[in-house]
Amino acid sequence: MEKDTIAAIATAVGVGGIGIVRISGPKAFAIGDAIFSPRRSGKISEQESYSACYGMVIEKAGGKVIDEAIALVMRAPASYTREDVLELQCHGGPMAVTAVLKEVLAAGARLARPGEFTERAFLNGRLDLAQAEAVCDVIRATTEANLKIAQEQLQGRLSKKIRALREELLSLEARMEVAIDFPDDDLPELSPEQLQDRLNRLISELESLIAQGEQGRVWREGLATVIIGKPNVGKSSLLNALVGRQRALVTDIPGTTRDVIEEVINLSGLPLRLLDTAGIRKTKDVVEQLGVEAAKEQLALAQLVLLVLDAERGWEDEDELIFSLCQGKKTLILLNKIDVGKVLTVQDVKRFCPGEEVIPLSVKKGYGFKELEDKIIRFALGSQQAIEHVSVSNLRHLEALDRARKALQETSAALSAGFGYDIISTEVRSARLELGTITGETIDQELVDRIFQDFCIGK
């Protein structure tokens, strides 16, 4: 049997720095061709061994750019695993790397088990005997660390939910299995309609779980951000400065709900979508010209608001009005021009806007940007539970949830096609096994135990 192709993030997870997605196996280069668009050179599969090329990782379905990356091609056997290996060095943060990995998996790779690259390296004769012990220790260590991470993540509601779903699957299975193995016992019958009903419920619960997991898409699709403030506080300069500091990855992306032009900048891997209506850049007085309603509309699209104040001027009515419009939105207050103005101080702002975060800033001098960027990242990390859902082991969870959902959909199809319990129950079982890979429960005896626990058997 041909070996499958595996992929995983090969660098430690952490914000910033380069993240490497490693792909190993016969399909490594084909996957590269599918999702990587080189800037100047030819296709990945045509590259020579140990060559690097610069380009973009592209979403296969939508054609959207996920991250820029350097692709490193290593042909078998001259690679770590002695298989064809492709490494994508992504410059984005952990979430961009995760997004890239997801794309790689969608293109046909399987998520590698902990230590699997090393294992393949060893099995393919790449490592010598003396390294065997070390390899084993690595496998043990990574697995345990992984398990620990997974368990910590599973302490919460998610784990309860998944356990409950497994229970439900198990009881469905037991209902069918007991009817199969003890056909002469008079046991409660489960009609196909009831079964279909329970399957549909389970499928929709899985779907909503998957959707929750997908909340992390902020990290792939960007954080919609609006810069707002009265005229002449330095909004445009701030925007230009932000764009200038970061390389703009994409310029023309049509907005999702209306024709808004966005600037997308990459902030340590977080795509920051600066919603850029004509108004913000060109008018001197956004509130006057667009009116309060227009400002509201603009704000409605925003996931994050950057409210700019002017340290040279006092807290004016317009500031008061704009601030009140921002209620209910995550807002970072930027006190601009602190290099020249002392009229409005951080303490003042904190008085006017109790409980809000205030960042002293000088766009002109380039002061305060570090803090601003940190705060934005922290907001994206913290306020969304998203960070949990998209970390590596959770990507594993999502995959398992998705496979469980597919198995149940197949069950449902088999049921309507008139297949017997032998098939239906087997399909339900495979869904249960998928969920078991998340919670780490063993399946050994549980079905048999359940049968005897729930049903009075004994013909």
Add this chain to the structure above:
Amino acid sequence: MVRSDYSSYDVIVVGAGHAGCEAALAAARMGCRTLLTTLSIEHIALMPCNPSIGGPAKGHLVREVDALGGEMANNTDKAYVQLRVLNTSKGPAVRALRAVCDKELYRRRMRRTLSSTPNLVIRETAVTELLTDTKGVTGVRTKTGITYWAPAVVLTTGVYLKSEVFMGELKFSSGPQGQPAAQGLTESLLRLGFKTGRFRTTSPPRISARTVDYSQMKEQRGSRIPLAFSAWNNPRPRRQLSCWLTYTNEGTHKIIRNNIHRSPFSADVLEGAEPRYCPSIEGKVRHFPQRPAHQVFLEPEGWNTDEVYLTGLFTSLPEDVQVQVVHSIPGLEQAEILRPGYGIEYDYLPAGQLKVSLESKIVAGLFCAGQVNGTSGYEEAAAQGIIAGINAARYVKGCRPLILSRGEAYIGVLIDDLVTKGPKEPYRMLTSRAEHRLLLRSDNADLRLAPYGYKMGLLPEEKYKTMQAKRERVQAEIERLNNERVNPTTEVNEVLKQLETALLSHPAGLADLLRRPELSYDDICKLAPPKEPLSSAAADTVEAEVKYGAYIKKEKRLVEQMKELEEKVLPSQLDYDSIKALSLEAREKLGSIKPRTLGQASRIPGVSPADIAVLMVYLRGGGAQRE
């Protein structure tokens, strides 16, 4: 000094129950001079519990034993009083035959088969000791002081080792149905270093058919379509006997509750140790108090006896309570009890002490099969018996053992579960224990396993050829269904209309039509029959393979994926303690079970995927070097 042909054999089989009969027949048919010992020749192939053979998973086992060249299926065909197909609506994978047998006929026919088999000697004696030297087993010694020599011994002692019967306050040493218990052998095994455990099971009272009022019961008839257990017997219509169904009631349960303190087993013991698939009626009343009634099936024990078995009324309550219980049941008010029910407790050898070949890890050449390994059921016993017999013969001949995988036989699942997991209650085969049951169907047992039986020299050539012919017919017919189409003619649509399925407007492939859930292979034959009709067995296989084709393919892929692990053999002298990367629990479990392959290792409770990864690394590197 006795003559050496009286005392020297290739294989000795100790015990002539269902495991012993298959083991002895297999060894003898494979050319080994075989001695089969029994406590009582009259009780060879005794069915001390229910008169039935087969059912889901169990029926599969019987078919598999048959495919390898065993006797149980054929003997059942000759001795059944009723034969039915179960699970007809639940899919081809779980469809199974179940027979009710004439117990006496079953014994007589099996004994005749044994005594007409060349190389096979039957002897009534009690084996009390196993003889060994440094290399392994050398023979057995009997209660009468005779020594029999053989390089291979198969232990098939059933429930007889130090067995004790319980009935209310009574407890006495006895085997089932008044047979003597086997004494001495347990001590001999302990001296050799074996561990033993104790299991328990119960049987119901038997009543006289002449005293039953059947008018209050529901009749359960045998199949009107002729059936046969053995792939090599042609199904023939036959007179059959009916079973009957009645129910317990609140009155019954009250009697039981009022007398539960007289159960020989205290409440907590009662809950812990009895097999859950075969609970006593007192257990059922305790565990499911909300149920107002429990089924009781009346199964006739033969053509020439009035004895009726009360399935569902397993009990070890005192005899006087049993009388009340029986009389409280509709139709049994006047029933005469012929034999009271009883509980029986016996020594067994936890199967973790065996290899997958069923050879003991402790004493080379000693094989164990059947209830002594902690299983229950005639079918499970026969399945192990034939494997132990084959492997004892192969051991004598210096050949590698026959090991069936989980992906190719229920027998493989059974043995792997036994030696890997060490069950905590008597092990009963269930279809849900088999992960690839779509492949392990009853209809294709011969196609799956006859090649092994033939290769072992057990299955005669003409039977093998019959199987090959069936295989070819099946393949040709599947091909025809895939290629042939029917046109949307008036006649065709008329047939389809009668079959209550959608009419055709375009030509349609036969296979596609067969995939319609409402259509069977027989229906397709009405539309477009093959040149020669298929046997019903071949038709079953064709239907399953076409209708379930996609699922079967998927299942085969899964088996393929597992193969890599299943085929990686672990060195038997691997020192797991020295592999520090393994978890402590894994080291301990692996060291005690000594799995044959990585696949088996992966199924040991407490061995994690990480441990398996570690072992893989060792197999390629360190482990292999150390050998």
